[in-house]
């Protein structure tokens with residue numbers, strides 16, 4: 001066990017102060033700012049700064065990067081005072097550990113057991129914010145965060161089947177591409193928490 005708290009919820013791709021308010025109201029643990037050029041959720045440096053300041057220390061802020069240079073990620077990490085850095089591409093090498101921030105590294109479901117890169121919280125996800133659900137190999141993921149097409153309706157069953165440490169959602173809490181729905185954020189968090197609680201109940205009864 002890597003010690004990451006089971007029951008962690010991440011909402012990614014926020015773009016407005018209203019999105020932040022919805023996340024804080026729903027007590028989201030990790031809020032993701034997408035800093036990937038070309039993404040429909042990409043934030044300019046100014047937008048990212050405004051949102052980061054609004055969050056303050058009310059949640060942990062994750063910067064999402066994909067195949068960007070070390071110096072770019074380093075400078076952005078400092079400028080935004082990110083709490084965690086998510087590397088969503090094929091980033092290799094040990095330099096990333098020198099960012100001084102816990103790393104979330106995206107890993108394909110088929111590679112999860114073999115991937116040896118240092119990561120505080122592996123993110124098992126076949127996609128990159130496209131909202132596409134993938135067939136999950138029958139396995140448990142107690143040390144990982146899962147993502148990829150999670151929705152208000154699917155999150156509870158996935159938590160109960162896969163027992164992840166954390167869940168991550170973007171498209172599944174949007175009313176249209178790139179636009180978050182406060183109601184969906186609230187429902188997603190409620191459903192996820194009930195399911196995590198159910199998993200804990202089952203685990204307790206097995207351990208008795």
Ligand SMILES: O=C(O)c1ccccc1N[C@@H]1O[C@H](COP(=O)(O)O)[C@@H](O)[C@H]1O
Nearest residue numbers: 012039128129130131148149169170171
């Ligand atoms: O959201 C994006 O635009 C994005 C761009 C590049 C890399 C990752 C991106 N998002 C990540 O995708 C998952 C959520 O995906 P889904 O939309 O719920 O299927 C999450 O980890 C985001 O950080």
